[in-house]
Amino acid sequence: MGTKCLALACSPRRDGNTALLAGQALEACRRAGGQTEFLFLADYRCAPCRACEGCYATGRCVVDDDAGFLFDRILAADRLILAAPVFSMGICAQAKMFIDRAQQFWAARYLLGKSVVPDRERRPARRGVFISCAGTTLPGVFDGALQVARYFFKMLEIDLFATLCYAGVDKRGDILKNAAALEEADRVGLILGGS
């Protein structure tokens, strides 16, 4: 059985630029022998964090929607490709909402002193990639998104192996004109998917 590689595409555009890049990287993971799964966040019900502190006692969110399923898929994966565009100079709201729900892992780690991954042997092997696109080329356009993404991977105890951020990519499918970006996603996917 190959390395379990999961891509979570967070843009509301199903065939958007970040989803295309995630698909490219995931396909390369498959060619490298990985077992792949592509999830589109908009297909799932995911409410915002209520700040109810319900997870503080158990490390598990009390809100009953699909976030729990998505977190279980992430925990089962050896590799995580998180793809989210820049909206309003930060990570898109859909991704941010989901990441806020990961507060349960913060509670598990920092309040309850538990590891996110109970299986000690799997901990060092987990690696991730963050993919983003922005329509403009403004200086620092990815700063906000990167800060949130780094926090997310750290909370999940996943080593953030690469960040692939492409500026000046705006219209749906524009990334397909950027051969270097597609090649980079492919190259990173090949490394990720190998054991």
Ligand SMILES: Cc1cc2nc3c(=O)[nH]c(=O)nc-3n(C[C@H](O)[C@H](O)[C@H](O)COP(=O)(O)O)c2cc1C
């Ligand atoms: C609501 C919204 C806000 C956006 N805000 C920004 C922004 O602040 N800076 C920027 O460079 N691009 C911004 N964009 C452009 C997107 O980053 C760009 O279209 C990107 O390619 C979208 O990726 P996707 O196709 O994966 O959704 C915004 C787009 C939308 C829909």
